[in-house]
Amino acid sequence: MPALTVTLALIIFGIGAGSGALGALLGLGGGVFLVPFLNLVLGFPFGAAAAISLTTVIATSSTVSAGRAGKQLINMKLGMLLEVATAAGSFLGGVTAQFISQSVLQKMFGVVAIAVAVIMLSRLKRRNVILDPGADPGRLGGRYYEHESGADVIYRVKRLPVAIGASFVAGNVSSLLGIGGGIIKVPVLNAWCGIPLRAAAATSAFMIGVTATAGAVIYYGHGQLQPALAAAAVLGVQVGSWGGMRFGAAASSKWLKVMMAIVLFILAAMMFVRGGR
Amino acid sequence: MKLERAIGAVLRAGVLVSSACLTLGLLMTLINPNGALPQALLNTGIIVLLATPVARVVVSIAQYTLERDWTFAMLTTVVFLELLASAVAALVFNRKL
Numbered sequence: 214m215p216a217l218t219v220t221l222a223l224i225i226f227g228i229g230a231g232s233g234a235l236g237a238l239l240g241l242g243g244g245v246f247l248v249p250f251l252n253l254v255l256g257f258p259f260g261a262a263a264a265i266s267l268t269t270v271i272a273t274s275s276t277v278s279a280g281r282a283g284k285q286l287i288n289m290k291l292g293m294l295l296e297v298a299t300a301a302g303s304f305l306g307g308v309t310a311q312f313i314s315q316s317v318l319q320k321m322f323g324v325v326a327i328a329v330a331v332i333m334l335s336r337l338k339r340r341n342v343i344l345d346p347g348a349d350p351g352r353l354g355g356r357y358y359e360h361e362s363g364a365d366v367i368y369r370v371k372r373l374p375v376a377i378g379a380s381f382v383a384g385n386v387s388s389l390l391g392i393g394g395g396i397i398k399v400p401v402l403n404a405w406c407g408i409p410l411r412a413a414a415a416t417s418a419f420m421i422g423v424t425a426t427a428g429a430v431i432y433y434g435h436g437q438l439q440p441a442l443a444a445a446a447v448l449g450v451q452v453g454s455w456g457g458m459r460f461g462a463a464a465s466s467k468w469l470k471v472m473m474a475i476v477l478f479i480l481a482a483m484m485f486v487r488g489g490r
Numbered sequence: 491m492k493l494e495r496a497i498g499a500v501l502r503a504g505v506l507v508s509s510a511c512l513t514l515g516l517l518m519t520l521i522n523p524n525g526a527l528p529q530a531l532l533n534t535g536i537i538v539l540l541a542t543p544v545a546r547v548v549v550s551i552a553q554y555t556l557e558r559d560w561t562f563a564m565l566t567t568v569v570f571l572e573l574l575a576s577a578v579a580a581l582v583f584n585r586k587l
Contacts, residue, residue: 282498300572422543427576434580440532444512
């Protein structure tokens with residue numbers, strides 16, 4: 214672990230800002246970029262990198278959800294139901310992470326980074342599920358006002374066990390690898406469970422605060438979380454995601470997604486090379 | 491709706507307090523790396539950050555109980571217990587204990 218200097222704090226703040234901005238532009242948490250940078254470029258142990266990343270996930274979740282609460286985009290009931298599964302997955306991941314070697318975690322990260330890239334590329338054009346305006350939202354479904362169409366979007370939750378299973382896996386991966394896990398939940402909720410992309414993303418962003426906390430607490434107790442370094446990363450991510458949301462709304466995300474998928478493939482390859490030793 | 495507003499307020503307060511502590515703690519650590527106050531501020535910032543989602547879950551339990559929505563009061567209680575289990579695991583892993 215390198216000693217804290219002004220330079221290191223600035224570097225981590227900068228990496229955090231970059232990851233946060235990319236995350237906001239792509240609708241991802243920035244963790245998938247932050248963890249490899251801290252681990253591979255700065256040489257932090259994998260657990261320390263994951264711990265720092267999880268604190269930024271919590272900060273992003275709280276900030277974004279505070280701004281959205283009351284606008285009905287977050288499906289709180291569905292979120293709280295699925296949190297039972299993500300928190301369980303995350304707790305188990307946090308406990309087992311302490312016993313898994315760095316090289317195995319690096320290879321796992323490589324696999325997940327490739328999966329993220331493939332999902333991103335396969336969803337370049339997809340926008341939404343087909344909605345039935347007369348649907349009864351039921352107990353878990355939702356309703357929110359969509360600005361573009363000027364109408365209420367009503368949806369019903371389908372295949373709840375699939376959503377619960379995906380949430381458990383997302384929670385597990387989250388605390389093992391230090392990412393939010395939205396990349397696993399959002400496509401599943403959208404493609405299989407009938408939840409509009411925006412509501413799925415908002416609900417996932419709401420949930421990852423609890424998910425990441427269940428993991429981060431364990432790293433913190435284990436002494437793997439350096440508060441000063443986490444502070445630099447958290448503040449960087451806050452600034453970056455604020456900037457990304459403010460200036461990135463108009464940017465065409467298609468080329469950005471292709472570019473980021475390429476970056477992810479490279480990061481995955483680097484993780485495999487390091488993990489292979 | 492009441493719940494959404496309450497949750498929004500809890501999250502906003504948590505973010506503000508933790509960001510303030512982390513900013514101040516980080517700047518002071520960079521000036522004086524061995525001070526006790528900067529370390530305390532940084533740890534407070536991290537603990538508030540970690541406690542914010544927990545507080546949000548507690549508020550949900552209270553609100554669902556008031557509304558007599560027992561299913562969701564129970565589900566949110568389970569989430570709270572899982573977070574508690576993580577905290578217990580954290581203490582077990584803490585070598586200082």
